[in-house]
Amino acid sequence: MGTTTGKKRETEPAYQALSKQLRHEIAAGLYDNGTRLPNESELSERYEVSRQTVRRAFVDLVAAGIVYRVPGRGTFVNESGGRYLRQQGSIQDLMNLSSDTTMEVVSALQRRVDVEAASRLRLESDVVYTVIFRRFHEGVPFVLTTVHLPEDTARLVLQAPEVTAGAVSTYTMIGLLEPHLESPISEAAQSITVDAASGLDATHLGCPQGHPILRIDRLYSDESGVARELSVSHFLPEH
DSSP states (O other): OHHHHHHHHHHSOHHHHHHHHHHHHHHTTSSOTTOBOOOHHHHHHHHTOOHHHHHHHHHHHHHTTSEEEETTTEEEEOOTTOSOEEEEEEHHHHHHTTTTOEEEEEEEEEEEEOHHHHHHTTOSSSEEEEEEEEEEETTEEEEEEEEEEOHHHHTTTTTOGGGSTTOEESOOHHHHHGGGOSSOEEEEEEEEEEEEOOHHHHHHHOOOTTOEEEEEEEEEEETTSOEEEEEEEEEOTTO
């Protein structure tokens, strides 16, 4: 019994195991729609894990649209038919969305620590590589995108001129990565929410800060199920 548990911990981070456990409990009806989950301290004690592990499990559940967090109040199960829309799309369909646009890099691909992005990419460490770019259609900027990559994936394009600051091209990040991957990208999980424009959005999209924007998150996976890219895009709805 002890040996089996040890092997499982070697292959699966503790926060992922806790996230799966909470998913099963929610699916089994232990928590009704809109119910507040136990807090970090309670779950830490119940499952004998650190509060950091609980925190990362919550990030994973929020990213999947299963729960949402309210500062000062707690973490709640998403209500059916709520504000979070999740759907699956083929990689070809999503790549074609950018076939007539131009990409301009505003922040070059670089190494950083990002707990949330690393959790959503199902990484064991908190290190990711991030690039920020905006897209133009007929000369008008309409979307600002932040892309996070696992380190082993990022190294495939780290020296590419298309990911340096100020670079302009017609590529997509997936288009740059695909030729270098042993297992091709085959699926993208997509979520759509409404958000408010940040200062960065305002600067690069030419809109007021706080302006309503459409946020689209996409997690791209290869044929073996490995997450290869997390993109978070802020679209101007008027465009």
